Structures are given as C-alpha cells and as structure tokens.
Amino acid sequence: MQLKSLKKRDNVLANAKRQLEVLSNGIFQDEELPTFRSKLKTLNLFPLQPKTLEILQINVGYMCNQVCAHCHVDAGPDRKEIMTRETMQQCLDVIIETGAHTLDLTGGAPEMNPHFRWFVEEATKVGVKEIIVRSNLTIITANKKYNDLPEFFKKHKVHVISSMPHWTEDKTDQQRGDGVFNASIKALKMLNAVGYGMPNSDLKLDLVYNPSGAFLPGNQAALEIDFKKALASKFDIQFHHLFSITNLPISRFLDYLIASENYEDYMYNLVEAFNPAAVNNVMCTNTLSVSWDGWLYDCDFNQMLELKVDSPVQHIRDFNKETLSKRTICISQHCYGCTAGAGSSCQGTVV
Amino acid sequence: MSNTYYEPSDLRKFGTITEWSEELGKKFFDYYGSVFEEGALSAREKSLIALAVSHVVKCPYCIDAYTQDGLKRGITKEEMMEAVHAGAAIESGATLVHSVQMMNKYKKLSM
Numbered sequence: 530m531q532l533k534s535l536k537k538r539d540n541v542l543a544n545a546k547r548q549l550e551v552l553s554n555g556i557f558q559d560e561e562l563p564t565f566r567s568k569l570k571t572l573n574l575f576p577l578q579p580k581t582l583e584i585l586q587i588n589v590g591y592m593c594n595q596v597c598a599h600c601h602v603d604a605g606p607d608r609k610e611i612m613t614r615e616t617m618q619q620c621l622d623v624i625i626e627t628g629a630h631t632l633d634l635t636g637g638a639p640e641m642n643p644h645f646r647w648f649v650e651e652a653t654k655v656g657v658k659e660i661i662v663r664s665n666l667t668i669i670t671a672n673k674k675y676n677d678l679p680e681f682f683k684k685h686k687v688h689v690i691s692s693m694p695h696w697t698e699d700k701t702d703q704q705r706g707d708g709v710f711n712a713s714i715k716a717l718k719m720l721n722a723v724g725y726g727m728p729n730s731d732l733k734l735d736l737v738y739n740p741s742g743a744f745l746p747g748n749q750a751a752l753e754i755d756f757k758k759a760l761a762s763k764f765d766i767q768f769h770h771l772f773s774i775t776n777l778p779i780s781r782f783l784d785y786l787i788a789s790e791n792y793e794d795y796m797y798n799l800v801e802a803f804n805p806a807a808v809n810n811v812m813c814t815n816t817l818s819v820s821w822d823g824w825l826y827d828c829d830f831n832q833m834l835e836l837k838v839d840s841p842v843q844h845i846r847d848f849n850k851e852t853l854s855k856r857t858i859c860i861s862q863h864c865y866g867c868t869a870g871a872g873s874s875c876q877g878t879v880v
Numbered sequence: 881m882s883n884t885y886y887e888p889s890d891l892r893k894f895g896t897i898t899e900w901s902e903e904l905g906k907k908f909f910d911y912y913g914s915v916f917e918e919g920a921l922s923a924r925e926k927s928l929i930a931l932a933v934s935h936v937v938k939c940p941y942c943i944d945a946y947t948q949d950g951l952k953r954g955i956t957k958e959e960m961m962e963a964v965h966a967g968a969a970i971e972s973g974a975t976l977v978h979s980v981q982m983m984n985k986y987k988k989l990s991m
Contacts, residue, residue, distance in 0.1 A: 697956060740951065747952035751924065755954050797892055 532596055534605040535781060542784045543603060545835035551783065552862040556793055562800045565864045574808050577858040579827075582850070584816040585624050586633040586829060586875065587612070589642040591821065594671045597692075597705045599739055599782040601833055604637040612821040614644045619845045620819055621651055627850055630658040633816070633875065635829060638668045640675060653685045661688045663737075663875075666716040667709055679723045688733040689725060690772070690875075691717070694741045696759035704741035717766045726768040735770045737877075743791035745798055745869055746773035749878045772877030775799075777830050777866035799865040807872030810879035813858050819845050827858045829875070834861065891941045924953050931960060932967030 535543040542548055556562045569575035591608035593600075624632055632652050639645055639662055652660050662682065669678045682689055693713060694704045701710035717734075720726060726734030736756065740746050753771035760766040776782045778795060786792040813827040817838075823845040826832040837843045840856040872879035898905030916926050927949050934942030950960050 695954065700956075738954075742951060744948050744951045747949075747954065748923070751922075752954050755924075801892075 531598070532605075534591075534596065534603045534607055535784060536603055537605070537607040540784060542780065542787075545833065548779055548783055549834055549836075549861055551787070551792075552778065556796060557862055562796060565860050565862050568800075568803060568865075569808070569860070572805050572808075574805065577808070577811070577813065577860060579854060579856065579858065580814045582627050582629050582815065582817055582854075584631040584633050584812070585620060585627075585629050585819065586635060586816050587617075587620055587819045588635050588821055588829060588832060589617070589637070589639045589645060589648070591637045592641050593637040593665065594641070594668055595638070595665055595706050595709060597781070598785055599704055599741070599776050601777055601780045601782060601830055602637060603780045603833070608637065610821045611642055612644070612823075614647065616819075616821070616823045616845065617644055617648045617651075619823060619848075621648075621655055623845060623848045624652070624657055625655055626848070631661060632657045632659070633661040633663070635663040635875075638665050639663065640668050640678060646681060649681075649685050649687060659688055660685065661690055664689055664691050664716075665705075666691045666693075667712040669716040669719060670712045676719075679719050679725065682720075683723045683725070683732055686732065688735070689720060690735045690737055692739065693717075693736040693756070694739050696756055696763070700741050704739070714764050714766065717760075717768070718764070721767055726766075728767065734768045735772055736768050738771055738773045739776055743786055743789060743795050745775055745802060746873075749773040749871065770877070772875075773873070774875070774877065775866045775869055775873035777863045779830055779863050780833055796862070796865070799869045802869035803865060804868055804870060804872060804880060806880050807868040807870075810872060810874070811864075811867045812874035812876070812879070813867075816875075817853070825853070828867075830863055830866075831859055834863070836861070886940050888940075888944065891944060894941070924955065927953055928955065928959060928963040932963040935964050936967040936971050 531538070553564070557564050563571070566575060569577065588602070590611040591602055591604045592606065592611060593604035593608070594606060596605040634645075634648070636642070642648075649660060649662075664678075668675050670676070691713070692705070693701065695701050698710040701713065702708065717726070720734055723732070724730045725732040738746060738752055738756070746752070749771060752773055756771050757768070760768070778786055778792070778799070783792070786795050813831075816828060818826040818829045818832050820826065820832050824832075825838045825843055825845060826836065827838060836859040838853065838856055839859055840853050842849045842852045867873050895909070898909070916923060916930070927946060930942070931946040931950060934946050947960065
C-alpha cells in the first residue's frame, strides 16, 4: 500500500489534464464506447443543467491521516491545501443568501482543518438546516485532540457520514490502509456511545460503502442489511443507513484501474450499466462544490479534474445565484460513474 | 478470429446471440433474468449457487461473471470458496457413486 499521494510521487495521473486525456482516448476515441456526451445526446438529455441549489459541498482541504487506494481526491498527510477562515466565511454568506439547506463538509479529513470547529459553530449560528461531515472515522482515534469529536458533533447535531468499505478487516484495510478497520470500529463505538446511529436517535450516522476493487456496488438495500447484521453481531455497532457509492475512474482509482489492467473492463461495466433514470437525479444538479481555495465546481470529482463551473462566475467571492443557474454542467467519461445502475451520489443511489 | 477458444472480452458480447435467433435469444435472457431475481431464495444465495455451478460446468465466462457478481454483493472470498467446494463435492460424489456400479459389475463377473 502506498503511503504518499500521487502528487508527492510525481505520478503523471496527479495531473488533471492527463486524467482527462486518458478518459477521452482509447475505447472512447475509437468509438468502441460512446462518450458520455454522445450518450446523453442520443437520449435528448444533453446538456445537463442545474436545478435549485440545495447542497453546498465544501472541500475544506486535501490533508488526511489516511492514504486510501481509491481516493479520488488524492488526499494524504503530504497534502497541504487547506481552506482559510476567510473562504469559509464566504461560503457561509452564500449559504445564507441562497437558502441552500445543507452544508456538506468533506476533504481530506475535514476535521484536520484548524478552522473546522469554528466553521461548524458559525454554520449552526446562522441556522444551516443540515451540516454533514464526511468523516473517515480513524481521525477520531488518531490523536487526543480529536477524541472529543463525537461530543462536538453531538453538540451541533452534525450528520456524520463515514466510510466503511466492508465489515471484514482484510477488505477494509486493503482499501484504506493497515489498521483502519480496527480504528474505525473503535470510532464507531465512540459515536454510538454518545447516541449516534442508535435506533430512533436524531443523531444521524450513515455509512458509505465504496467497492474495494474494480467492480460496481451491488444493491444498496441488500448491502445495508448485510452490513447491519454483521456490524451488530460481531461488534455491537449500530448505524442508520448505508450509502453505496460507485468509484469514479479518476485520480488514485484510475491509477489502480490502469495498473491492474482493469480500466477497459471497468469502463465497459459503467457504460453497460448506464441508467437514463439516474441522469435526472445526479448530484451535480442540486449541489455546488467549493474547493479549499474557493473555486466553484459542479461536483467534487470535477474539482479534482480541475473542471471549474462553465460560468462567468467561478469563485465563491463572486457568487451570483442567477448567473450560476444558467450554466451547463461540465461532463466527461467519469460521469458514467454517477449514472450506472441505481446511480451514485454522495447520498448513495439516486433511483 | 482469436487464436484461443476462450476470449475474455467475448463475455461482453453474450447479448449478441439474439442477433441470430431473436425469439429464442430473448426468451433465454428473459428466463435468465427472472431466475436470478429475489424469490424464495435471495439473489445473494442464487449468486453463490451460480458460482458453484460455473465451476462444475467449467465455464470461464461464468466464473468471471459470478466472481464479479459476488464481489458486488459483498460476498466474502471464504463464502465463494465454500460454494465452489460444495459444487466440487457433488461433482466428485457423482463420479464416486458410479463406483457402486463398478463394484456391482465386478462382483457379477467374479466367481
């Protein structure tokens, strides 16, 4: 398992342009498979346009205590990109102005941003309806200063969404690093202890399932039953829902697909599983993604591919609801990941 | 033409068998789809049965397909291997039970 980001290793795929080239060459250039654009055109679904903005997803920094093999952010301890308090304030101004109901905090490990707690406190003060933190769980046990995070989350009624690729140690550690499974179990117990994830509790704890390999996720409801059964019987752990998320072929997962000679088959699987019904509900239609330095993107994946919103307004400081609502969503072949099967978004399936 | 009898990428072309016999092909795929739906057995159980049978009939396409299907469903490698052993046990049992015939014949022909 690698302990450094693609960027630190000077891997060619750390370059977003190179990733976009890979996604447009080969099977797509030869027209062996249709591009995402031509697929949408065939179905009269092109161009994709945003609906009402409901979720502001903010990537507060790429720094993370883990180096997961599938990470689309290429996050890790060696990444230094961190959102400033000033940019956070601009995000808060936008959420007040637009009335978007959800602030979705992601990273990296969002808790590692030194202004993270301030941001959550301020968001609570201005009355954001739902604050989500995408926690990798292990951060809670990584250092003493993070041990009280469950209490902090509880105080602000933060909705915790955490990654858990499998209920077995080997499959989890294979994707997320040695020792991650046991640390995650410990963190889940700490969250359960303060009330998170318990039946009828309004302290929401959901898990995210990403396949640990070159295959698509199965039925979300069936997986949720299996996860609940296994985590309850083996570890006495409770949680609310399981969101299954498809791995998109970008960054470290793309690197893995190519190195393991699974890229073509994976793209075939994605294209074959294309579901027109999923297109209407893809998350880029109700979400805006903000990078650590304030740039705006249609989603977190486009952020990593450096595909800024196709609009005269591209930065949070210049935010204009009207102008942004007229934009067309930027797409490439990675978008097949969100339209495969029952669809995939940061809230799980969409169909 | 490929130089081998089995070409992994042919699995993707399975659906094209309907081109040469649309009616039968369609009937087969409809039937196939219905068989693997949730029923008295769960889709997960059926996937493991399919994996075991894939080995017994020694179909490399089916093994690829149902290993992938199992991974999608969160089926563990231990469960997959146990399923294959169940298939293998029946297959070897089917061979060994014929030895009763051998024993019968042996006895009949011997003084």
